[in-house]
Amino acid sequence: MNSSIRNALVPLLMLVLVACGDRRPVPQLDLVQSPPPVAAEFRTTVEPAQGGNSSTEWRFWRSHDRIERENPAAQSGDLWVRDGKMLFHTRLYHADRRGIEYHNDDLQILNAAPEWIALSTLLDPGLIGVLRERENGWRDGYPYRRYTGAVEDVVWDITVRTDWMLPTRIERRGADRQVETVELLRSFEFGRSPWQPVDSADYDMLDYADLGDHERDPFVMRIQAEAGGGHMHGHAH
Amino acid sequence: MxxxxxxxxxxxxxxxxxxxxxxxxxxxxxxxxxxxxxxxxxxxxxxxxxxxxxxxxxELNTRRARNVILFVGDGMGVSTVTAARILDGQQRGIDGEWNRLSFEKFSDLALSVTASANQQTSDSAPTATAMVAGIKTNDGAISVDQSITRKEFCAEVTRAKSVRTLLERAEERGMSTGVVTTARITHATPAVNYAHVSNRDWEANNTIDSDLGATVLPVGCTKVKDIAAQLVDFKVGNGLEVALGGGRPYFEPNTKADPEYPTRLGRRTDGRDLTAEWAAKPGAAYVWNKAQFDAVDLNRTRHLLGLFEPSHVKYEADRANDTAGEPSLAEMTRKSIQLLKKNPKGFYLMVEGGRIDHAHHAGNAYRALTDTIAMAEAVKVAREMTDDEDTLIIVTADHSHTLSIAGYPSRGNPILGKADTGLGLLGVSPVAIDSLGLPYTTLGYLNGPGGWTGNGSRRELNPATELYTAEIPFTGKRPDLTNVDTTNPNYLQESAIPTVGAETHSGEDVAIYANGPKSYLVRGTLEQNAIYHVMARALGL
Incomplete structure (x- = not known):
């Protein structure tokens, strides 16, 4: 089929499917399967009860053994690499061209070694497992499932594009009435996104275990003061 | 009874x-x-x-030593030794307080003042330099004196300010020499033996080039060599016989994939493959996993390089999970002594328990203590393989950490547990509570990440999931540990002051334990650099 015919037929087919109501079966969300490679852009919005919303847009690349997240505004990012049974995490500071590397044992100590499936799908399988599936179907040509429920005083509303194993929306309402929302803005097949991860291959990398020996390194002093966390990870949601 | x-x-x-x-x-x-x-x-x-x-x-042992072994527990302050002694005993089902680690049975003991030339509380570079070169120097300095600047790029200036190390003097005498560590072999404490450089961070050439940038070296200056290159290019005597630890990428070009983790590349930007250069030398072998290490033919091998991880070797608590397998510190010590003992002129060996320090920095007492116990096992092996009559063994630390043993827990109370009151009946002792009515652990840190997230809020370990909770807004109260299993290996002991990236070193004295020829010279309160002079005197250097 040449491309001009395909370009004409695909919207027509979509229109027919929508008009008739898409009765195709919706794939199950199987958080055991390896998710397909994708690139995506999200927006995280935080609405405190007292007002004063803030939002951040961030990018996400997922391949079989490598996950990258990037916050262009903050010029920071996270790289996760799975190598055999080991997991490596690098927190990237693009403006400084430096990174902090966390090895498997560091992550264990920090209790910051998430399941690969959670990292790569941005979904917590344990959480999905306890929420109730409220609806499923097809939207804009892709299958989705929506899960809702409350866990430990937090109300969740999560919609997942099941073919790509990627959330299109995560809403979290805390007991403090703060609402955090993660929305999928755009998604692409891997390698087809208009933006690519910043190349960090020649960055000056510092081991997390060596932070304590860099007490006078201005970069280390600054990021500890800024990031605050015992592990300086970015959070998608 | x-x-x-x-x-x-x-x-x-x-x-x-x-x-x-x-x-x-x-x-x-x-x-x-x-x-x-x-x-x-x-x-x-x-x-x-x-x-x-x-x-x-x-009956002072006044003989001249044939061999000297220096064990350095990085960050192994006195409270760490005490807590490790108790944990070791409790893990073996005996009275922890009555227990002694192998080196605590040595004949002589002194205190070591760890302040460096410019620091009240020091980092590992000047403290290790003090022990192996006999001088005090500034922060970050690797066997160069205190007159050098922190980033001296000129090799000629660096050479002029270098101080000769015990390892170099031993090589000049024709002795065999070795360095063993659970840190990177290019890390400060092992590096002071064989390298001379003003900045401990220059472990591979890329960091020197990065710091140098567009700066033009003065006329007459060549660029100083990085630490890894200095190890492989070491020219004194016939070179090191043993170098075992971690840090493969510092030796390999940035075009070469790591053999254990192929997604990772070397760090060197000068194209040199130092592991291949080492292996090409006559009688030399390079190994990077446990199977290769076990298969080393000591009859044929005169120079052994082992690099078992891209960075530091695994904590003892995590070693069994390593992908390719890696030897314990005791196993590395045994193999080293077997190789070094072949030289009738004797040997000098430094063995570092390098990750005690890292676990403390992370605020995780469990791994700091289990790595201390692992080093005590290595000391035991060394003593069993040598003769007290001709081998001086010194065990010490480069500096301490802020770990404290607090409250009034009962004898036998789990050292990783909550302090108890000792006031209970029928063998059940209630936990002690603080002024807020909350239980607290026996072990804690003055500063560090434990319990803090860095913005005034805290995290708590959820005992059901063994995961930390989301941030809990700061209420002015400590975490409630009532239902928390603080003996969990991943538990981070609370810190009073939030330095959330890393707990810090501390400046109190550390202990020096000594056994063998001239060990009686270890007494009183010594400046740390006196350790070098004890070892040199014992060897007659």
Whole structure:
């Protein structure tokens, strides 16, 4: 089929499917399967009860053994690499061209070694497992499932594009009435996104275990003061 | 057991050790593990220990040492040794407070003042330089004196300010030499033996080039070599016989994939493959996993390089999970001594328990203590393989950490647990509570990440999931540990002051334990650089 015919037929087919109501079966969300490679852009919005919303847009690349997240505004990012049974995490500071590397044992100590499936799908399988599936179907040509429920005083509303194993929306309402929302803005097949991860291959990398020996390194002093966390990870949601 | 028979056991055990010139002050036979249970027994045990010391001091080992082994527990302050001793005993089902680690049975002991030339509380570079070169120097300095600037790029200036190390002097005499560590072999403490550089961070050439940037070196200056290159290019004597630790990428070009983790590349930007260069030397072998390490033919191998991880070697608690397998510190020590002992002129060996420090920085007492116990096992192996008559063994730390042992827990209370009151009935002792009505752990840090997220809020370990909770807004209260299993290996002990990236070193004195020829010179309160002079005197250098 040449491309001009395909370009004409695909919207027509979509229109027919929508008009008739898409009765195709919706794939199950199987958080055991390896998710397909994708690139995506999200927006995280935080609405405190007292007002004063803030939002951040961030990018996400997922391949079989490598996950990258990037916050262009903050010029920071996270790289996760799975190598055999080991997991490596690098927190990237693009403006400084430096990174902090966390090895498997560091992550264990920090209790910051998430399941690969959670990292790569941005979904917590344990959480999905306890929420109730409220609806499923097809939207804009892709299958989705929506899960809702409350866990430990937090109300969740999560919609997942099941073919790509990627959330299109995560809403979290805390007991403090703060609402955090993660929305999928755009998604692409891997390698087809208009933006690519910043190349960090020649960055000056510092081991997390060596932070304590860099007490006078201005970069280390600054990021500890800024990031605050015992592990300086970015959070998608 | 009847009182008299208990006294008899303690006294017999103490007398057993009186025969050796370097008899331990604390009896180490199995029967001596019987803890006194009465005033009379404590009195007898105390008197027996002093009797043992009296005899030791009457027969000073004034011989010249053939071999010297320096063990450095990085960050192994006195509180770490005490807590490790107790944990080791409790893990083996004996009285932890009565237990002694292998090196605590050495004949001589002193305190070491760890302040460096420009620091009240020091980092590992000047403290390790003090121990192996006999001088005090500035922060970050690797066997160069305090007149050098932190980033001196000029090799000629660096050479002029370099200080000769015990390893170099041993090589000049024709002795064999080795360095073993659980950190990167290019890390500060091992590096001071064989390298001279103003900045401890210059472990591979890329960091020198990055710091140098567009700066043009003065006329007459060539660029200083990185630490890894200095190890492989080491020209004194016939070069190091043994170098075992971690840090493969610092030796390999940035075009070469790591053999254990192929997604990772080398760090070198000068194209040099230092592991291949090492292996190409006559009689040299390079290994990077446990199977290769075990298969080393000591009859054919004269120079052994082992790099078992891209960065630091695994914590002892995590070693079993390594992808390719890696030897323990005790196994590396054993193999090293087997190789070094082939030289009739003797050997010098430094062994570092390098990750005690890292676990403390992370605020995780469990791994700091289990790595201390692993180093004590390595000391035991070293002593078993050598003769007290001709081998001086020194065990010390480069600096301390802020770990404290607090409250009034009962004898036998789990050292990783919550402090108890000792006031209970029927063997159940209620936990102690603080002024807020909350329980607290025996071990804690003055500063560090434990319990803090860095913005005034805290995290708590959820005992059901063994995961940390989301941030809990700061309420002015400590975490409630009532339902928290603080003996979990991943538990981070609370810190009073949030330095959330890393807990810090501390500046109090550390202990020096010594056994063998000239060990009697280790006494009193010594400046840390005196350790070098004890070792040099023992070797007759």
């Amino acid at each position: 009847q009182l008299n028979s208990r006294i008899s056991l303690v006294v017999t055990a103490s007398l057993t050790v009186l025969g050796g010139a370097s008899a331990p002050a604390h009896a180490d036979s199995a029967s001596a593990m019987t803890v006194p249970t009465s005033g009379a027994e404590w009195f007898s045990a105390g008197r027996a220990a002093i009797e043992a010391n009296r005899l030791v001091n009457r």
